[in-house]
Each structure stands twice: as C-alpha cells, then as structure tokens.
Amino acid sequence: MPGAFTYDPASKRVTVIGGNEASPADFSSWVAADRAGTLTLWTGTPATGITLTNQVRPCEKLALPLDFIIAGATDIGAGDTIGITGTDAWGQVQNETLATEASGTFTTSKRWRTITNVDCNGFVTGTLTIRQPQWGVIWDKGNNQYQLDALFQVGDGVTSTCFKEWDRQIVFSDFGFGVGSYLITAKANAVCQLGYLVDESKKATSLGCSVISVSTIYHHLFKRETGATFNLYSCQARAGYASKLVQGNTLIGNMSRIWNTLLNRVWPDWNLEDIVPDIYNMTITSSNWGFRYNGGATLTLSRIFTLDTNQSVAQYGSGDLIIWDSEFIKETGIYYNGFSGNTYLINCLKESWEITWTGTPKTGSLYRQYTLDLKVSDKEDTAISGAAVKIYDQDGNLVADLTSGADGKIAQQILTYKRYYWDGAATAVQDYYPYRLVISKAGYETYEDKLNPDRKMDLEVALASYQPRHPLEVELPALAPLEVSLKAARLEVEIHG
Structure with a gap:
C-alpha cells in the first residue's frame, strides 16, 4: 500500500510520509498499516492488581487476543500463572489463566474488549509487557466509513508526501486530544486532498468527504503549514463544538483551496501566510462566526453563504477583504476589532448592516457595492x-x-x-x-x-434615432393668447346678389 504510516501513542498522532499523485496514500493504506502494527498496553515489573496504561483498542473487531510477554524473569517456574479479568466483545465479564513456566510470549485464547485486572502469580522479577496486535486507532466500518481515534499528520516537513481521499465519511471520536488540537495537519512538501476535482477551469468538484468531530472541547479541524497544499473539494465538515476550520503556524492559517464546501458549527479563520487561499461556494451554518479574517494581503472570496451565525463577517487588523455574490441570512451584522483595512461586499444579500467596533484603530471602512x-x-x-x-x-x-x-x-x-x-x-x-x-x-x-x-x-x-429638423423650419417663441372683445351695438351685413 502507498505511504508509510507511524503511530505515536504519546502524542496520539498518526503520521504518513510518501505516496505520490499517481499512487497517493489513503485511508485503506492507513487501515493496513494499523492492522500490521502493535500497541503496548502496559509494561513494567510483574505484580498483582495491574491496570492497563492503554485500554484495549479492538476497533470494529470488538475484541482481540492479547500477547503477554515476559522477559528476564529469574524467579519464574512451574505452577506460575498470569490471571486475567476483563470483558468480551459483548461486554460480558470473563477470566483466563495463562500458564507461565518460563520467560516468553503467551497469547490469550480468548478475545478481549477490555482488561480490568492482571495478576502475576509466583514471579515478581523481569519485565512484563502486555501488547495488542494492532494500533487500533482507525475503525473500518465498511461502506466508505472510518472512525479515527488519533490525530492525523500528512508529511514530516521534509519528505514528499501525497494523501488523497474522496467519497468517505470520517468521524473523529472524542479520544482525549487537548484543547486547541489540530485534527488533520498538512506539513511542508505534503499534499492533502479531500474530495475529487472534476474540472479546474469551472471549479467543478464531486465525491467530497464528510469530516465530523464529536468532541465538545475547543479545537481546530485542519491545519496547513507553510509549504503544504491542502484542498477541500465538495466536502462537509461538522463539529460537536463550534470549532475553527483552520489554524496556522502562529496565529491563523489558510487552506489552499476550499471549493463547494458546507460547514456546520465550524467557521473559517484566516491570517494570510505564504499563499492566498482560493475559496469558492462555501456555506457556513450554526456557527459562532461566519467568515473571520485576521489581516494581511487582499483576500477575495465569492459565493459565501452564512445561515444562523453571529456576525457573518469579522475582520481584524489591516488588509482588505473582498466578497462577491454572497448571502448572509439570520445573522447579527459585522464585527471589527482594531480594524484599519477595507471590506468590499459586492452583490451581496445581507440581513443586517450593523457594525460592532472594538479595539483600536477604528479607521477601516465597509463599502456596499453592486455591479x-x-x-x-x-x-x-x-x-x-x-x-x-x-x-x-x-x-x-x-x-x-x-x-x-x-x-x-x-x-x-x-x-x-x-x-x-x-x-x-x-x-x-x-x-x-x-x-x-x-x-x-x-x-x-x-x-x-x-x-x-x-x-x-x-x-x-x-x-432613439436622431430626427433632424427641416432646413426652413423656424422655431418661434410662444405668444400670449389673443383676446378679442366685441362691443358693437349693431352689426350690419350687406348681401350682393
């Protein structure tokens, strides 16, 4: 499978490097790497009452056989055992005892969904490692649906990397990532593309991905670092908590392209870095903000639609924002913070033209324009x-x-x-x-x-065609009405025959 995947349990992150335009890495290659990997659930000195550092992660298999690896034990011998308590695939309590007469690897005959207790009986020396036969951070649920229990990084900042996927539903579980985390990051020299590009000249796209985050903490969906390409085509993004779409290196980052995309409880937040993003036909619903721009070079957008947001447009600092042919419905106006740039709304339908001014300076302007x-x-x-x-x-x-x-x-x-x-x-x-x-x-x-x-x-x-006047035609000034008064007492008429 294209691409080389690694998993770091400490950072809860999967990284892929490699792949190319002709043979990009994708989620099926991630699944293959996951199933070929292993995950240490606990390691330490043999003892009783052991609870796992990392709980079993069976994913769609629901339960897994586990390896118990004993190394360097000097007091182990006949009659020594490892007692295991936990649950099966359906959550029913089960137990198993492994006979351990020497150091080595011992695999359970039962499959485990959880381990609640491990007792090492008869030996207390050496090292015990409990391991499962996969990473267990991506669920392949069939019908192009995946659940991710890890952050995802495309590239390492050096290696040329290409990851592309389309027509997939991707759900990030609430797996305990920290506040402000980035769910998908594209590093330098990497291409990350979700959705399919049909015709670049017409900005026609299809077969987008649905990206859903169920976490209720504040976080960011996507991050494009300097030197990376990150494109969304015909995608949908939804968050359980009102989340930023993109976060950048220091302040706010920008995607390469967002075409024909729907955002729910997610808002785009930009500070221009090494590129000017290409944004076309984007709908934002039920979000804290509509479109937020933090200054820099001039940014031009077209066909932005917001519904049920607070301020539909927010702008910070300097820089010009130009928005064409857009609609802002059920919103509370525009927000400026320390704003010294210009906003141009061209052919836009907007319910509220109220402006909230905060911070300094307040020298910016909003121009309402039509073609x-x-x-x-x-x-x-x-x-x-x-x-x-x-x-x-x-x-x-x-x-x-x-x-x-x-x-x-x-x-x-x-x-x-x-x-x-x-x-x-x-x-x-x-x-x-x-x-x-x-x-x-x-x-x-x-x-x-x-x-x-x-x-x-x-x-x-x-x-109308010009109608020339006749050469002899003379235009005379209007005269006052002629008044005639007859006061003759008698009118005599002679008739000659």
Missing part, C-alpha cells in the same frame, strides 16, 4: 457599438468613461452604494448615489438617467 452590466441598442434591438457611456457621481465627478463594444456592451462596472465607517462615536453612513448615466452616439438621441445602485443591475438602453 452594473449595460448594453446599448437601437429600437430594433440591434447592438450599437462605439456609443460613449459616461457615469457621474452625485457631485458631478466623472467616475466611468466607456465605449460600447461590437455587442453593444460595456465592461462591467462596480458602483458604491454606501460606505460605513466610524466617526468617533458611532457608525456613520456615506451615500454615494444617485449616479447620472449619459449615453451618446452620433445619429442617435442622447440618453440620460439616474442610477440608484442598491442591487445588481443588468440594463439595456435603446437609443
């Missing part, structure tokens, strides 16, 4: 090329000077609707509308109208 797509045509719906399209702000300043193309369209424009900022006492709002749109072209009447960009706009303007 304008415009086509110029004539009354017969024929595209007009070469039309001059000018957009002016509310102060009469020219903000766009464009020309329609052969298809009658202009380059898409982004217009600011409102700016939100801290005025020293509270959130202030600066309106940028209305804008004035002027379209002109020789042979056509000039078109002029106001724009109020409070939503995404897709307009088609039909210009």
